[in-house]
Amino acid sequence: MGIGQTKFGKIPDTSSRELVAEAFKEALSDAGLSRKDISTLIVSSGTHYDKQRSPAGIMAEYLGLNPIPTLHVEAACASSGVGVRVGWSMIQAGLHDVVAVVGFQKMTELDAAEVQDVMSRSGDVMWESPFGTTMPAYYAMYARAHMDRYGTTEEQLALVSVKNHMYGAKNPYAMFQKEITIGDVLSSRIVASPLKLYDCCANADGATCIILAAEKLARKFTDAPVWLAGLGLASSPMSLTNRSEFASFGCSVLAAKQAYKMAKVTARQIDVAEVHDSFTSAEIMNYEDLGFCKRGEGGKFIEEGQSYIGGKMPVNVDGGLLAKGHPVGATGAAHIISITKQLRNEADASQVPNAKLGLAHNIGGIGMYAVCTVLRAS
Amino acid sequence: MGFEKFGWVSFASQTKVSKFVEYLEAGKIYGTKCLECGLIQFPPRAYCLQCLSTNFEWTLLSGDCELITFTKVEAAPTSFKEQAPYLLGLAEFSEGPKVLAWIDLRIPEENLKAGTKLKLKPSRLQNGNLSYLLTSPNLR
Numbered sequence: 001m002g003i004g005q006t007k008f009g010k011i012p013d014t015s016s017r018e019l020v021a022e023a024f025k026e027a028l029s030d031a032g033l034s035r036k037d038i039s040t041l042i043v044s045s046g047t048h049y050d051k052q053r054s055p056a057g058i059m060a061e062y063l064g065l066n067p068i069p070t071l072h073v074e075a076a077c078a079s080s081g082v083g084v085r086v087g088w089s090m091i092q093a094g095l096h097d098v099v100a101v102v103g104f105q106k107m108t109e110l111d112a113a114e115v116q117d118v119m120s121r122s123g124d125v126m127w128e129s130p131f132g133t134t135m136p137a138y139y140a141m142y143a144r145a146h147m148d149r150y151g152t153t154e155e156q157l158a159l160v161s162v163k164n165h166m167y168g169a170k171n172p173y174a175m176f177q178k179e180i181t182i183g184d185v186l187s188s189r190i191v192a193s194p195l196k197l198y199d200c201c202a203n204a205d206g207a208t209c210i211i212l213a214a215e216k217l218a219r220k221f222t223d224a225p226v227w228l229a230g231l232g233l234a235s236s237p238m239s240l241t242n243r244s245e246f247a248s249f250g251c252s253v254l255a256a257k258q259a260y261k262m263a264k265v266t267a268r269q270i271d272v273a274e275v276h277d278s279f280t281s282a283e284i285m286n287y288e289d290l291g292f293c294k295r296g297e298g299g300k301f302i303e304e305g306q307s308y309i310g311g312k313m314p315v316n317v318d319g320g321l322l323a324k325g326h327p328v329g330a331t332g333a334a335h336i337i338s339i340t341k342q343l344r345n346e347a348d349a350s351q352v353p354n355a356k357l358g359l360a361h362n363i364g365g366i367g368m369y370a371v372c373t374v375l376r377a378s
Numbered sequence: 379m380g381f382e383k384f385g386w387v388s389f390a391s392q393t394k395v396s397k398f399v400e401y402l403e404a405g406k407i408y409g410t411k412c413l414e415c416g417l418i419q420f421p422p423r424a425y426c427l428q429c430l431s432t433n434f435e436w437t438l439l440s441g442d443c444e445l446i447t448f449t450k451v452e453a454a455p456t457s458f459k460e461q462a463p464y465l466l467g468l469a470e471f472s473e474g475p476k477v478l479a480w481i482d483l484r485i486p487e488e489n490l491k492a493g494t495k496l497k498l499k500p501s502r503l504q505n506g507n508l509s510y511l512l513t514s515p516n517l518r
Contacts, residue, residue: 116455121389127421128478130385130509132451132458137466140449148447148492192466193450193487240468241421241476246447 001098001218001225002031002211003337008325009175011205016050016106017062019207023330024063024102027209032221035063038211039096041070044083044103045329048118049110059102069096076122077278078364079103080208081332081371085231087212097214103334104207105327115203122365124239136200136279138240138366140192143281145246147194149296152284154194156299158185160280161198163308164316168323170349175204175325185280199280204325208333210340223378226340229357230263230374232256238368249363251370252289256361259372260291263357267291270374271355272342273313274335276363277320283307287315290361290372309352317350335360336373343377383507387457394424397436402500402508409475411437420475443469443477443512445494450487467512469496482513 004026006019020043028034041063043056052058060070075082080103087099107115119135146152162182168174180198188197218225232255237243243250260266267290275290277283284298292313293301301307307315318324318338321331339358341347347355360373380396382388383403398421401408409420414431420439425432446468454462465481467490477498481490501511 113454113456113459116453117457120455125389126381126384126393129389130387131466131478131480132386132454132461132464133466133478134451134453134455136453137449137451141447141466141468144449145447145492189452190450191453193452195449239421240478242427246468 001213001221002027002033003209003340004030005173005208005330005334005337006206007173008204008206008327008330010108014205016052016055016104016207017058019106019205020059020102020104021062023207023209024100027100027211031211033098033211035065037098038065038068038100040068040090040099041065042073042083042087042099042101043070044073044079044101044333045105046076046079047074049105049107049115049328075369075371076365077276077326077328078332078362078369078371079329081335081360081362081373082233082369084210084212084333084336084373085233085371088228088231091212091214097217099212100209101212101333102207102209103330103332105329106205107203107327108205112203127241128239134192135366136192136195139279139282140195141240142246142285142367143194143279146281146285149247150299152299154186155182156284156303157199157280158182159302160277160283161185161322163302164277164320164322167317167350168319171319171324174319174323175202176323195279195281201278201321201326204327206325206327206330208330208337210333210336224344225378226343227376227378228373229376230259230261230265232258232262232372234258234370236368238366248285249289249367249370251367252286252361252363255370255372256290259359259374263374263376265357265374269357270313270359271357272317272339272352273315273359273361274318274338275315275361277316277322278326278363280322282363283315283320286361290359309350314352317352318347332362332371335362336375339375343375385507385509386461386503386505388507395422398422399508401436402510405500407439407441407498407500407510408436409439409473410434418473418475420471420477439471439473441498442472443496443498445469445490445492445496446476447492448481448490467496469498469512477510479510479512482511482517484517485514
């Protein structure tokens, strides 16, 4: 119904509530609604990047939405992807007819090492965080498992970053709007071997807002709503010690299956996808988990350019997290916003011709949650 | 109490399995074995993963393991700055369960690969806390 987002990146002199207000105003205006039309507010973010506890309270107040219901939804990097699912459920249950879902994160008040401190506690704090685990370290271990098993190379990983930065250069909302070369990626400093700086997304500030409406109302407000056609959500063990697979995210496979089934589509029918590329290796694993290519052929998929516009499945043609930046709580909704633009034919320089069906995929934390949303054009 | 002594930084102090730390102090690595379904678990659990039974006994683990995957962390969190760079590895015990731990830095990174035989040994950290380390069976 309505979409809005701030630019992502280091946004100085702006608080999280101000970021949220900007995204919310844009979504209201996009939907042609006013505040009195909103019947509930879902606020999504990761915790501990700022000091505010129970952020739904301050956001509902700052947006002038009291006394409507409000609540906070947290699923680490998948917070707002899950927030959209919660909003959809409320509408389906008949509790509310117009739901605003906002996602936000203000990350740049902490330095990179402090953010690592927060993020390391997205792993098991009893048995893993005491070893100084980090988000890149976990994904590096998955990357190595994929490389070991399928022969995926560091060059193939680098190609993902090259593609996403190429598209990011066309996206005015992206944190990095500059193309890079494979050499830039390969020569960047190691963060957690084999992952290098340009294999990793950047911490960012940003907010997003999506306004969902019941079918009847959506048809009344707009001629061409974009429909949530399929939803999937699944979990995997948080601890690596209780996982059996490291070259794939089991929760992604399940969430995608659920979403495809509900939308009555197959992966092949999807015209454009936004997947969780917090790291280059994750994008390659996602190609396989979401059914864009066979197991083990993710490296070849990017090498052949199949995830560019014109390839078998255009992926992250808005720049992905690698170029856009990754304001944790805002990311899931940002994926859905990019797909919505594609399906409305409003994606400008990165428009996939004739896109009718899109997939937004969002992973939480170190791969313990995955949410998939299939969207359909009117 | 007792669990606050585990790891370079411990984020929890109380657990029903804190006896694990006492065993570690005595130089032994113990897992738990469910007396209902027989599952051997590491890290130890008071509630069985398979059947949620609380009826368990402590079982001594050999420490023999095989590396599954690993990474060298160059960019460390604030609380681990002085430890960096460090090798983090995930390994599987010959008894079945898995462990995530630091790998002995005396093992060159290029000698590590999936399947490398390692030994998990109790260790004492510079801050006096207790931990365990994946090392080579030949290193002391």
